[in-house]
Amino acid sequence: MQPPHAFPSFTGIRAVTLDLDDTLWPIWPTIARAERVLLEWMHAHAPATAQALQDTTAVRAVRTEIVQLRPDLAHDLSALRRESIRLALGRAGDDTALAETAFDVFFAERQRVDLFDDALPALEFLASRWPLVALSNGTADVHAVGLGRFFHASVSAHLVGVAKPDPRIFALAAEAAGVPAASVLHVGDDARLDACAARDAGMHAVWLNRGGVDWPHEGAVPPATVASLAQLCQELAKG
Incomplete structure (x- = not known):
């Protein structure tokens, strides 16, 4: 693993944007459970389709x-x-x-998430200090998952028509926060879609590297990196 880089002070930050999937909760257990619930529904209402989608390979192929x-x-x-x-x-x-009904079944289950242990304390810390904007390519609804009270706004790719790493979605998030992009700190788990893209859009960035993997982008200077949201809050609390 690469050595950690000194954590900057991030003076002048006036808002924080935050990725959701794999940042606040692990996404693949959520998707797997939602797909199981959908398959159970199909066994009752569309048995031929359920039979065709018995294994994940068939689901992924479609x-x-x-x-x-x-x-x-x-x-x-x-x-x-x-x-x-x-x-x-x-x-x-x-x-x-x-x-339509089948999707609704899947979507409702997709909103049931199991938070990482450090997620709620981090949300309380961040939301008490800055306007907090959810910024996601996924379809989670912060209100449906029970976290709406922490967020000033939410910007989702499927609602605004562009997805990370497109700089336009970061600009929309900064606009939702009511501050310039240069005054926003973005936090997320994906090195390209979150860390690199946020910096390319003129924001500050912190890469949440829970797995302790090496920075994957040769030629690009790694951003400030933390192993957990707890560490992020500890570093930000230092001012």
């Missing part, structure tokens, strides 16, 4: 095909999921009109 067929939906994970369901229903001979 998803990959939709991504290729609908590049216009690349920013909208909800639409991609809905159209994947529609495609699977049609191919299995089930009623494609069930896609």
